[in-house]
Amino acid sequence: MVENKQLSRASVLRMELYLDVLQQCRAEGRHNITSADIGEAVGVSPESVRQDLFKLGTTGKPMVGYEVDKLISLLRSVFGLDTLKKICLVGYGNLGRALANSNIWDKAGFELAAIFDKDPNVVGTGVGPLKVRNLAEVFGVVKSEGIVAGVIATPASVAQEIANILVNAGIKAIWNFAPVKLHVPEGVVVENQSLAWGLITLSQAMKSVFKE
């Protein structure tokens, strides 16, 4: 029932789409869904949907399809959404503020447990009960709070330095918004979300559109 092989990034991305569709179905009161329905909703062939679900240990029934509730649980467990993970945010500029005030954390099973910045004018301000702390406190707070992941929303110039601090403090995962390839030891996961890179990727993709 639990996956053992590493899922490809592409698979994971598709599965996130499946989860979205399934939740819509549940909201509409449907109990079952076929691979064809899922596929059509997310722009993927039914075969690919089945292949993806097969990797997770399949749960469908011929003629009936998949149980919506069961599949939602399965995907949530694959993504680890029901495991609470403490995360900290480093960098409280425009982007940091937008992140801190967003509602994305819960939905992915994270608790935003601390915010850090080096600017003395920003330290002490904050979101609700959460106050921005001085960068120097990272090590101690990560340890004492049991924080396992960190977000880097700082300028690119200091991103690697921040990554080192986080890793030293024992963090196992980094969500990186800086357009910098971070060098981290094995066993530490980095997920890049650089807006700059995203925009360049869009620019590149546009070229083929205009060529037609």
Place this chain on the structure above:
Amino acid sequence: MVENKQLSRASVLRMELYLDVLQQCRAEGRHNITSADIGEAVGVSPESVRQDLFKLGTTGKPMVGYEVDKLISLLRSVFGLDTLKKICLVGYGNLGRALANSNIWDKAGFELAAIFDKDPNVVGTGVGPLKVRNLAEVFGVVKSEGIVAGVIATPASVAQEIANILVNAGIKAIWNFAPVKLHVPEGVVVENQSLAWGLITLSQAMKSVFKE
């Protein structure tokens, strides 16, 4: 010299890293660089670097390596960074404000030419000379300004509707921050940058780390 085959997404992502390394090299005054150097800096094998550059029409010399300036120009042209593209932003919440005030646009060859929101309290406010306009103006402004791309930084619930409006207005590319699979006609490019999906991907990746 100009690429004709579609580059894989993975290739493009790697090439963005190469460009970063090359720009650092130029800043340090280096004129040449080998595939081994590039590879080491970005965590890719020299063979892969050469293979990627080969796809673009290679420009290196045995025993010397690649000319830094030449390669920067080549990559900038591959990404289309020197072609100015007008883009508009829809949704001026926390994320929209962070985007509008960022410096990412120029660097990817975009000019942020208009901002839209439906909230009357927000319309009229703005960044520098740019004022937030009413959502109803999208169609007219996109046409009159010659805007070719749009950013969706709205709640997920209205993202598809906004996409339809943008596409109808003639936009060819969408940078989508909403955690929704957008359905667009062929010939329109969508680049997803949903933070919610990114965070779930991180959560999934963390599972394997903690399993070890």
Place this chain on the structure above:
DNA sequence: TAGATTGTTAATCGATTAACAATC
């Protein structure tokens, strides 16, 4: 020259697509 480094083809690997038997 000698040898480091590229250009480019070949081999491997993995992911996607197709096919179809199993089954409810």
Place this chain on the structure above:
DNA sequence: TAGATTGTTAATCGATTAACAATC
């Protein structure tokens, strides 16, 4: 039962890695 739909293997496709001749 009949036939729609899954589970699962096989075939195809593409990307990555390896290899090595070409070359500066």
